[in-house]
Amino acid sequence: MDATKITQEDVAKRLVRYSDLRPCTTAFVDTRTPGSDRKENFTIIGPGVAENPDQFVHIDIPHGFNIGAARQPAGCVNSQHSHETAEVFVVHTGNWKFSLGPNATDGDIELGPGDTISIPIHVFRGFTNTGDGPGFLLAVLGEDDPGRVTWAPYVFERAKEHGLILLKNGQLIDTAKGETVPANAMLMPATTEEDVAQLQKMTADEIKECVVREADLNKSPVEVFGGEGLVESAIVGAANSEEGMPAGKMGWQHGFHLRRWRFAPGYATPRHRRNEAEVVMMHRGSLKYVWEGGELELQAGDVLTAPIGIERQYVSGQDDSAIAYIVRGGDSPGQWTQPSS
Numbered sequence: 154m155d156a157t158k159i160t161q162e163d164v165a166k167r168l169v170r171y172s173d174l175r176p177c178t179t180a181f182v183d184t185r186t187p188g189s190d191r192k193e194n195f196t197i198i199g200p201g202v203a204e205n206p207d208q209f210v211h212i213d214i215p216h217g218f219n220i221g222a223a224r225q226p227a228g229c230v231n232s233q234h235s236h237e238t239a240e241v242f243v244v245h246t247g248n249w250k251f252s253l254g255p256n257a258t259d260g261d262i263e264l265g266p267g268d269t270i271s272i273p274i275h276v277f278r279g280f281t282n283t284g285d286g287p288g289f290l291l292a293v294l295g296e297d298d299p300g301r302v303t304w305a306p307y308v309f310e311r312a313k314e315h316g317l318i319l320l321k322n323g324q325l326i327d328t329a330k331g332e333t334v335p336a337n338a339m340l341m342p343a344t345t346e347e348d349v350a351q352l353q354k355m356t357a358d359e360i361k362e363c364v365v366r367e368a369d370l371n372k373s374p375v376e377v378f379g380g381e382g383l384v385e386s387a388i389v390g391a392a393n394s395e396e397g398m399p400a401g402k403m404g405w406q407h408g409f410h411l412r413r414w415r416f417a418p419g420y421a422t423p424r425h426r427r428n429e430a431e432v433v434m435m436h437r438g439s440l441k442y443v444w445e446g447g448e449l450e451l452q453a454g455d456v457l458t459a460p461i462g463i464e465r466q467y468v469s470g471q472d473d474s475a476i477a478y479i480v481r482g483g484d485s486p487g488q489w490t491q492p493s494s
Contacts, residue, residue, distance in 0.1 A: 158446070159444060159445075159446045159460055159463055160446055160447070161446060161447035161449075163446075163460075164442070164444065164446070164447065164449060164457075164460070165449065166212075167212060167214075167457060167458045167459070167460065168449055168451070168455065168456070168457045169197050169211045169212065169455065169456045169457075170452075170454075170455050171452070171453070171454025171455055172454075174195050174197075174211070174222070175195070175209040175211070176193035176194065176195055176224065177193070177194050177195070177203060177205060177207055177208040177209065178191075178192070178193055178194075179205050179207065179325070179327065180194035180203040180204065180205050180207075180208050181194070181203065181204050181205070181232075181302065181325070182204060182304060182308060182309070182312040182317050182318075182319045182325055183231075183232040183304070183308050183311070183312060184317070185312070185315035185316065185317055185329070186232060186308070186311040186312065186315060188228070188229065188230045189229065189230050189231065189232055191225065191226050191229045192223060192224070192225045192229050192230075192231060193223065193224040193225070194208065194221070194222075194223055195211075195221055195222040195223070195224070196208055196209065196210045196211065196219070196221050197211050197212065197220040197221055197222060197456050198211070198212045198214070198216055198218075198219055198220040198432065198456070198458060199212075199213070199215070199216060199218070199219030199220065199221075199294070199297060199299075200213070200219065200298070200299075201219050201221045201294065201299065202221075202236070202294065202299050202300065202301060202302050204301075204302070204319060204323055204324065204325040205325045206324070212458060214458070215297045216297070216430040216432070216458065216482055217296065217297060217408060217409065217430060217482040217483065218293055218294060218295055218296065218297075218407075218408055218409040218430075218480065218482060219293070219294040219295075219296075219297075219299055220291070220292070220293055220294075220432060220434070220456060220480065221291075221292040221293075221294060222245075222289060222290060222291050222292060223280075223289070223290045223292065224287060224288070224289045224290075225247075225281075225282040225287070225288055226282065226286075226287050227282055227283075227284055227285055227286055227287070227288075228281070228282065228283075229281070229282050230279065230280075230281045231279050231280045231281070232279055232304065232305065232307075232308045233252070233254070233255055233256065233257055233277045233278065233279040233304070233305035233307075233308065234277065234278065234279065234302045234303060234304050234305065234308070235274070235275050235276055235277050235278065235302070235303045235352055236272075236274055236275075236294070236299065236300070236302065236303075237274060237275075237299065237300030237301070237303075238274060238294055238295035238296045238299045238300060238408065239271065239273075239274065239293075239294065239295035239407040239408060239409075240271070240272050240274075240278075240292060240293070240294055240295075241269065241270070241271045241272075241292065241293040241389060241403075241407065241411060242264075242269065242270050242272075242280075242290050242291065242292050242293075243267075243268075243269050243290070243291045243292075243293075243411075243434065243436070243478050244264050244265060244266050244267060244268050244269075244288075244290055245266065245289040245290065245291055245434075245436060245453075245454060246266055246287070246288050246289045247265075247266070247282050247283075247284040247286070247287065247288020247289065247290075248263065248264070248265050248282070248283045248284040248288065249263070249264050249265075249280050249281065249282060249283060249284075249288060249290065250262070250263050250264075250280065250281045250283045251263075251264065251270055251272070251278060251279070251280045251360070252278070252279050252280070252281070253276065253277060253278060253354075253355050253356070253357070253360060254277050254354065255277045255305040255306065255307075255344075255349050256305065256307065257279055259277075259354060259355065259356060259357075260355065260356045260357030260358070260359075260360060261357060262357060262360050262361065262364060263283065264364065265367075266367070266436075267366075267367025267370075267436065267476070268364065268365065268366050268367055269364065269365045269367075269388050269389075269411070269478075270360070270363055270364045270365075271363045271364075271389055271403040271407070272360070272363060273353060273355070273363065274353075275351075275352045275353045276352065276353045276354070276355050277305055277349075277352060289454070291434050291456075291478070293407075293409060293411065293480055295407050295408035295409065296408055301323050303344060303348070303352075304319075304344055305344060305349070306343060306344045306345065306346070306349065308344075309341075309343035309344065310343070315329070316328040316329035316330075317329075318334060318340065319340070319341040320334070320335075320338050320339065320340060320341055321338075321339040321340060321341045321342075322338075322339075323341075324338075362402075363403060365388050365401070365402050365403070367413075370386040370388070370413050370415075371386075371415075373386075373399075374386045374415065375387075375396065375397055375398050375399075377396075377414075377422070377489075378422055378423050378425075378489075380420075381417065382416065382417045382420030382421075382422075382469075383414060383415070383416050383417070383420055383422060383467075384414075384415050385398065385412050385413065385414055385415075385479075386412060386413045386415070387399055387400060387401035387402075387410075387412055388401045388402065388403065388411045388412055388413060388478075389401045389403045389404075389407050389409070389410050389411035389412075390403075390404065390407070390409075390410025390411065390412070390481075390484065390486050391404055391410070391484060391485055391486060392404075393485075393486045393487075393488065395488045396486070396488055396489075398412075398486065406484045407484065408482075408483070408484060409480050409481065409482055409483065409484075410480070410481050410483070410484070410486050411478060411479070411480050412478070412479045412481075413436075413476065413477070413478050413479070414467075414475075414476065414477045414478075414479055415474060415475075415476050416438070416440070416467075416469035416474055416475040416476075416477075417469065417474060418469060418470065418471055418472060418473055418474055419468075419469060419470070419471045420468070420469050421466060421467070421468040421469075422466050422467045422468070423466070423491065424464050424465065424466045424491075424492055425464070425465065425466070425489045425490060425491055425492070426462055426463065426464055426465070426489065426490045426491075426492065427459065427461065427462070427465075427481070427487065427489055427490075428461065428462060428487050428490070429461065429481050429482040429483050429487050430458065430461060430480075430481060430482035431458070431459045431461075431479060431480075431481050431482075432456065432457070432458045432459075432479070432480040432481075433451065433456070433457045433458075433459070433467075433477050433478075433479055434455075434456050434477060434478045434479070434480070435451045435452060435453050435454060435455045435456070435457075435475075435476075435477050436453060436476045436477055436478055437453055437473075437474070437475065437476040438453065438469065438470055438472075438473050438474055438475030438476060439451060439452050439453075439469070439470040439475060440467050440468065440469055440470070440475050440477060441467070441468040441469075441470075442457060442459070442465065442466075442467060443465065443466040443467070443468060444463055444464060444465050444466070445463075445464060451477075464492050
């Protein structure tokens with residue numbers, strides 16, 4: 154791709170500022186259930202799994218994975234559900250409890266800022282903001298179409314009490330707003346105990362193997378570009394001998410891989426290219442994204458998807474170290490390449 158043809162406006166369309174996020178408060182069938190009725194859902198890249206057509210998609214470019222987010226006030230609960238593709242969460246702010254099983258009784262684990270969890274498919278999970286203030290989670294879902302959510306049986310019962318009906322095609326009908334079920338439409342069958350028995354069960358001890366603590370990422374990072382200014386830590390994905398990068402703790406196939414960058418203050422990477430999708434999720438500090446056609450500043454909570462193949466450079470702020478979580482497409486991590494001239 155010719156970087157000189159990528160304008161400031163082109164790249165700005167691939168940047169989602171935290172301050173510009175457009176939430177949906179009625180994205181799912183559980184959004185009127187007491188305790189779950191204050192959550193905000195976001196689809197940042199890709200369609201996600203929202204059941205309400207009012208959910209706004211910020212970037213609709215196919216990546217082979219989706220980026221989403223959830224923001225919840227203290228005590229707010231996301232009801233028990235399972236997914237058809239991989240789901241990885243990075244805690245941006247707040248403290249969170251992830252609970253397992255159809256009734257949230259199979260075990261749980263607490264995560265804080267910078268921690269990551271990869272919950273296997275067909276496992277019931279839910280999460281609660283256990284902090285004192287609002288919390289924000291970034292989520293990565295596998296594949297361009299991550300399928301639909303399977304809700305625990307109790308979710309359907311509570312939803313109906315509050316006027317929400319889910320159709321078999323994934324559409325959400327809000328009877329409290331006067332909406333009616335279309336003629337000949339089929340209702341989504343409520344999840345049965347037989348359905349539950351077909352799904353995978355996990356214990357609290359087992360889910361520990363699906364968690365990477367931010368503190369652990371500081372123990373053995375890999376220097377990138379041959380210098381001390383940027384270190385990269387593997388979280389999800391296979392090893393890459395060319396980069397000297399070991400496999401992440403969650404090394405099984407997800408359809409994407411996830412790493413963490415930690416910059417020294419004022420460090421500038423060499424100009425380089427990537428041949429797969431690369432999404433930068435800023436966690437702390439600031440980064441300047443530079444290409445031949447311009448530059449953009451990234452702040453904590455911002456998400457940028459870099460155009461594949463164009464020459465790029467990242468420059469950290471002078472005042473403090475920058476930390477970002479990086480999602481790249483595919484199960485086999487590629488190698489950065491230097492410009493040809």
